[in-house]
Amino acid sequence: MAVCKGPDCTMGGSDAVFAAAKAQAPGNCEVYRGGCFGLCHLGPNVVLREDAGGKRDPFSREDFELMKTPGETYYWRMDPAKVKRVLERHVAHGERQTDLVGDPAKEDEF
Numbered sequence: 480m481a482v483c484k485g486p487d488c489t490m491g492g493s494d495a496v497f498a499a500a501k502a503q504a505p506g507n508c509e510v511y512r513g514g515c516f517g518l519c520h521l522g523p524n525v526v527l528r529e530d531a532g533g534k535r536d537p538f539s540r541e542d543f544e545l546m547k548t549p550g551e552t553y554y555w556r557m558d559p560a561k562v563k564r565v566l567e568r569h570v571a572h573g574e575r576q577t578d579l580v581g582d583p584a585k586e587d588e589f
Contacts, residue, residue: 480570481513481526481542482557488515488522492558498524499559500566507568509550514543518555518583525554525562527569540548567580 482497500510515522529550568574
């Protein structure tokens with residue numbers, strides 16, 4: 480789980496989202512700070528990707544770009560309560576929280 484650390488997301492509360500995620504993440508979920516995903520006005524942004532089994536490259540584009548790969552979910556407008564729900568339902572039980580899933584194609588609507 481990558482929590483954006485860009486300046487707009489940080490001003491919008493991503494530090495609290497990150498702290499909540501780190502405190503509540505189950506053992507099968509790595510939580511780290513991602514770079515800016517370029518969706519600043521839609522944040523705080525969280526990207527959840529399934530573990531592909533390989534070692535995570537700290538210089539990967541995944542830290543600042545939506546890859547649109549199978550198993551990737553982009554959550555927008557996150558807060559500590561929402562990230563807790565994502566961890567409890569999506570990470571723990573595989574239940575994608577569709578009402579929290581962002582759609583960058585609709586970003587002009589906001």
